[in-house]
Amino acid sequence: MSDMQINPLSEALGAEVIGVNVGEFDEAAFDKIHDAFLEYQVLVFRNQNLPPDRQVSFARRFGELDIHVQKESALPGHEEIQILSTKKIDGKYVGSPSAGDNWHSDLSYSDLPTLCSMLYAMEIPEEGGDTEWANMYTAYETLSDEMKRQLDGLHARHTYNRFRNPRVEVPEVYKGQGKQRYADIAPPDAIHPVVRTHPETGRKALYISERFTIGIEELPEEDGQALLDELIAHQKQRDFIYRHKWDQHDLTIWDNRCLIHLACGGVPEGQIRHMHRVIVRGDKPF
Numbered sequence: 001m002s003d004m005q006i007n008p009l010s011e012a013l014g015a016e017v018i019g020v021n022v023g024e025f026d027e028a029a030f031d032k033i034h035d036a037f038l039e040y041q042v043l044v045f046r047n048q049n050l051p052p053d054r055q056v057s058f059a060r061r062f063g064e065l066d067i068h069v070q071k072e073s074a075l076p077g078h079e080e081i082q083i084l085s086t087k088k089i090d091g092k093y094v095g096s097p098s099a100g101d102n103w104h105s106d107l108s109y110s111d112l113p114t115l116c117s118m119l120y121a122m123e124i125p126e127e128g129g130d131t132e133w134a135n136m137y138t139a140y141e142t143l144s145d146e147m148k149r150q151l152d153g154l155h156a157r158h159t160y161n162r163f164r165n166p167r168v169e170v171p172e173v174y175k176g177q178g179k180q181r182y183a184d185i186a187p188p189d190a191i192h193p194v195v196r197t198h199p200e201t202g203r204k205a206l207y208i209s210e211r212f213t214i215g216i217e218e219l220p221e222e223d224g225q226a227l228l229d230e231l232i233a234h235q236k237q238r239d240f241i242y243r244h245k246w247d248q249h250d251l252t253i254w255d256n257r258c259l260i261h262l263a264c265g266g267v268p269e270g271q272i273r274h275m276h277r278v279i280v281r282g283d284k285p286f
């Protein structure tokens with residue numbers, strides 16, 4: 001492990017970890033990885049050989065795993081692994097084809113949202129399929145003092161149900177299943193602070209997103225939507241963003257407590273993007 005190197009990937013966030021095999025860390029090496037995770041928010045490990053069991057056991061070092069509400073995209077035999085894929089067998093997608101197509105923080109619609117997510121690239125298309133992350137520490141820190149004061153003490157409502165969020169589209173593949181699909185699997189709405197404090201770094205981060213946030217609890221509907229529009233425009237500035245172009249067998253891990261992310265899409269019909277995702281449960285945001 002002495003040749004482990006950590007190289008920043010952009011001004012905004014992110015670092016690549018060179019010279020390690022995931023799953024072979026001793027405690028000292030894991031501590032170093034964990035420190036880098038808190039410092040850079042996204043870590044990229046390239047060229048990893050990661051069968052499901054190894055991905056699961058690496059993720060467990062960060063905490064207890066969660067199981068996604070969209071159970072039909074779970075890897076058979078490994079319910080903690082969700083398949084994100086454009087692949088079809090007999091006309092049916094083998095995993096979730098549209099996950100992450102609007103900016104979001106994983107599982108912010110639940111009471112105990114995701115601490116970190118881990119995504120492993122099994123197959124990569126020739127074109128498209130990038131992922132972007134935006135730094136929500138920076139988004140908060142660059143707000144005006146007046147806006148920071150305004151946000152102090154406010155809470156936002158988050159939902160999984162796309163039909164209740166006019167800022168997002170319902171993917172074609174789910175339209176046919178009707179509104180009931182989301183109603184059936186969505187947990188009750190979650191209410192979280194608009195600005196959360198990271199439980200490990202103590203830093204403040206903006207904690208809303210266009211995919212899951214649908215209102216501000218303390219404000220009249222119209223005022224809440226206007227405020228969300230302003231914050232959503234602010235949080236997606238290019239300066240806050242790192243864009244990752246995947247190679248086959250890349251593993252990324254990211255901190256959902258201080259980032260939002262986006263699956264950029266653009267994979268041509270017939271090309272395959274096939275990923276395994278694991279999510280680690282976090283604390284109640286405060």
Ligand SMILES: [Fe+2]
Nearest residue numbers: 100105106261
């Ligand atoms: Fe996501």
